[in-house]
Amino acid sequence: MTAKVGNVRTLRVALPGDEVLQFNPDKDKDRIFIGPGLRWKENIVRATRPGLLKKTTKNLYYVDTHQKRYIPQKREFVIGIVMKKKGDNYVIDIGASDQATISYLAFENASKKTRKEMKLGDLLYGQLLVANKDMEPELVCIDVYNRAVGMGTLPEGGVMFTVPLHVARQIVNPNNPFLKTIKRFNESLPVPALNTRVSALVLGKRAAMTEAAKNKTEVTADREHGDVRRKDDYKPWRLSRTWGSSDGAKMTSPRPVRRRGTARVCSRPSHWATAGNQSSVPPLPQSP
Amino acid sequence: MSQHKCELNFLSRSDGSALYSIGNTVALASVNGPGDTKKSNRLYNRSHLDVVYSPCTGQPMIGERALEAIIARTIEQVVLVHLHPRTAINVTIQEMQSDGLALSTSVNAACMALMDAAIQMNNTFAAVTCCITGDDIIKIEPTEAEIKESVAVATFVFEGLSLQVLSAHQEGRLNEETFQSCLSKCQIAAKDVFNFYRQTMEKKYKDDIY
Numbered sequence: 051m052t053a054k055v056g057n058v059r060t061l062r063v064a065l066p067g068d069e070v071l072q073f074n075p076d077k078d079k080d081r082i083f084i085g086p087g088l089r090w091k092e093n094i095v096r097a098t099r100p101g102l103l104k105k106t107t108k109n110l111y112y113v114d115t116h117q118k119r120y121i122p123q124k125r126e127f128v129i130g131i132v133m134k135k136k137g138d139n140y141v142i143d144i145g146a147s148d149q150a151t152i153s154y155l156a157f158e159n160a161s162k163k164t165r166k167e168m169k170l171g172d173l174l175y176g177q178l179l180v181a182n183k184d185m186e187p188e189l190v191c192i193d194v195y196n197r198a199v200g201m202g203t204l205p206e207g208g209v210m211f212t213v214p215l216h217v218a219r220q221i222v223n224p225n226n227p228f229l230k231t232i233k234r235f236n237e238s239l240p241v242p243a244l245n246t247r248v249s250a251l252v253l254g255k256r257a258a259m260t261e262a263a264k265n266k267t268e269v270t271a272d273r274e275h276g277d278v279r280r281k282d283d284y285k286p287w288r289l290s291r292t293w294g295s296s297d298g299a300k301m302t303s304p305r306p307v308r309r310r311g312t313a314r315v316c317s318r319p320s321h322w323a324t325a326g327n328q329s330s331v332p333p334l335p336q337s338p
Numbered sequence: 339m340s341q342h343k344c345e346l347n348f349l350s351r352s353d354g355s356a357l358y359s360i361g362n363t364v365a366l367a368s369v370n371g372p373g374d375t376k377k378s379n380r381l382y383n384r385s386h387l388d389v390v391y392s393p394c395t396g397q398p399m400i401g402e403r404a405l406e407a408i409i410a411r412t413i414e415q416v417v418l419v420h421l422h423p424r425t426a427i428n429v430t431i432q433e434m435q436s437d438g439l440a441l442s443t444s445v446n447a448a449c450m451a452l453m454d455a456a457i458q459m460n461n462t463f464a465a466v467t468c469c470i471t472g473d474d475i476i477k478i479e480p481t482e483a484e485i486k487e488s489v490a491v492a493t494f495v496f497e498g499l500s501l502q503v504l505s506a507h508q509e510g511r512l513n514e515e516t517f518q519s520c521l522s523k524c525q526i527a528a529k530d531v532f533n534f535y536r537q538t539m540e541k542k543y544k545d546d547i548y
Contacts, residue, residue, distance in 0.1 A: 053547050060547050063540045066416075066453065067461040067499050089418075089460075098418060098458040100539050102546055116542070117456040119353045119371065121422075147373045147425040183423055216546075 057107045064097035064113055071095050071111070085112025117215040120145045120245040122181035127201075127222075128245035129210065130189060132172045142174055142189055145212075145245050150187040152176060157191045158198035173204040173249055175241055204241060210249040218246050339527055340439075340479040342446075342534045346454045346542055352430075354455020358447035360479055362437035367447035369455040371427030379426050384419040386426040391444065394433045409445055412465075412495050412505045416449075418458040427457060438482035441493050441507060442467040446531065453539065462498035464531035466524040467491065470512065476520055478527045492520050496528040498535075 053060045064070065064087075073082055074093045084090055087099040088111055097103065101115030122128075122144065130142035130150060139151040152174070157166040168174070176189035191201040204210075213221070221228050221242040232240050241249045340361030349355040352368040359365075372385050379386040389410040391402045398406075413429065429451065431444045442465035449463050469480045469488035477484055485491055490510025497504050503521070512520065 063536070063543050065462055065498070065536060065539055066459040067497070087456075087458075089458075096460070098460065099456045100453045100543075101456065102543050114546070115456040116454075117353075119373065119455065121372070147371075147422065183421060 059105050059107075060114075061103040061105055063101070064103040065100050066096075066098050068097045068103075069094055070097055070103060080109065083108065083110040085110055087113025087115055114216065118246065119147075120215060122146045122148075122150070122178055122187045122245075124178055124181045126178050126181070126244040128176060128178060128189070129204070129241065129243040129247040129249050130174045130176065130245075132168045132170055132174060134170065135168075140168055140174075142176075144178075144187065144189070145247065146187060148186055150178070150189050152189040152191065156189070157202060158196065168203060173208070173210055174202070175204055175243065175249070176201050204249050208249055210247055212246050213248055215244075215246055218242060218244055218248070221248065339530065342531065344446075344450050344534070344538045346450060346538065352455075354451045354453070354457070356447050356450035356454055357434070358443055358450055359435070360439050360443045360446070361481060362435060363439040363443045364434035365440070365444040365447040366432045366434050367444065367451035368430045368432075369427065369448075369451040369457060370430075371455070371457070372422035372425035373428075375424075375426035380424045383423055385417075385422040385424075387414055387417065387419065387429070388426055389413065389429045389431070389448075391431045392433065393440075394436055405441055405444065408441065408505060408507055409448055412445060412463060413448060413452070415504050416459045416461050416463050416497065417452065418460055421458055436482070438485045439467050439479060441465060442479070445495055450535070450538065453535075454542075462532065462535060463495050463504055464498070464528050464535065465493055465495045466527045466531065467493040468520050468524050468527075470510075470516055470520065474516065476516075476523050478523060490516075492517070492524070494521060494524045494528075496525060498532050501525050501528055 052062075070088060071082070072094055073090060082095075084095060087097055087101060088095055089098050095111065097113050099113050099115045099117075101113040103111065104114050105111050120128075128144045128150075130144040130152075133141045133143050133149060135141070136151070138155075139153055142150045142152055144150045154160060154165045155162070156176075156179075160166045174189070174191070176191045177193075178187055179190045180186070180188040191198060193199050220226055222244060223229075229240060229242065243249075341359075343359045345357040347355060348357040348366060349368050352370050354369040355367060357364065357366045375386060379388070387410055389406045390398075391406045391409065392398050393402055409429070409431070417427065419427075429448050431448060433440055433444070445463065445465035452459060453462070466478065467480070468476050468478045469485050469491045470476055471484075471488050477488070480488065480491075488510070490508065490512045492509075492512065493507045495504040495506070496502065506521075508517075
């Protein structure tokens, strides 16, 4: 029943309360990392959620579970809906139990004079700066260098749909076959987020082609990824491609310092994005 | 022992749901949460658990409120409520078909629905009902007709790790000796229920193993 994909090995199906392993920080020298769905108590690591118990080569254990309710995690990319304006903040619905806020200054090139204006119902692609059980979640649309790196409001005319969390985690993988398929019918990329939401700018294939013909001088066909895109186009919905890949701009944020000999709770395994299926997708059909 | 059946994710719009049947008793449990709730239910250090039970016919009456209370107390011991302060977890149980085992079926349905919604729990739990006939024969998971002829009915809820009793409910009189033998027989039966849980969960996740 153990199957290995990349660095991740699926061990078995765990139920809440199942003993995963014994770990005594005073005796055991090998450090382990405890991911979501596991709790360490009285020197025993037990599952708290049902799902597939997985282990990475770096001794990170976690339970991969099917879930529909989003629970915010720090540093995760999410899609939110602007609900209202509240003082210097916007209130954003990210599908969690609490509504998130975002300051109007937390956008690229925003200042008190050139503040970010958003309408109610606008979609926003941002990253969670604050997410813990005692505080209201807070979003930002800039990284530590004050760059947008693809975050910001999503363009109008698209469609947003919700998917279960395990599907959302699979399709943030840039090599996911679903993403590649949907890219063939769209001018631009869908934006998968980690909070049960996916947004796609839906323009029919024909519309994409006319758009491409209009800007012929600026168009480059990206053979590798099989989609059509304009040069120097720095739009938010492009980021999904570079999420977690080596070539694109990545969010950098300070990592917590690891103490020796202690079991540490990770918010989300970094290898998650590479755990999906890898399969080829037929090439883009030729334009007439 | 009657046959157990379970269908997970029965409702598309709830966070987790399960249709559970023991014999001819069927219950549908739905779990929503941890989500937003009104201010009066917002507890500063833990999540508020709400259990609603509705019978297949008529309005919920005092008997149903009693069932709600038993189920709520049981769930409260298992769910890690401190992880989501100021939220609410709603468990709604709809009785679909009734054949005497309403309590144990709805407890098991609630457990499966909580697992389907991936609510963090420190344990699983399962209920087993038994009845004692006039000539001291213990029947595990009886039918409605068998319960009517019996002297007493007892329901035990066990936790999955060490099969300790989480809650017990009894109707009718039992002496200590019979009570203990009921308990041990139900404990043995509970092992099968936990095996059934595991099979159901393995079936749910089998497509994800590659």
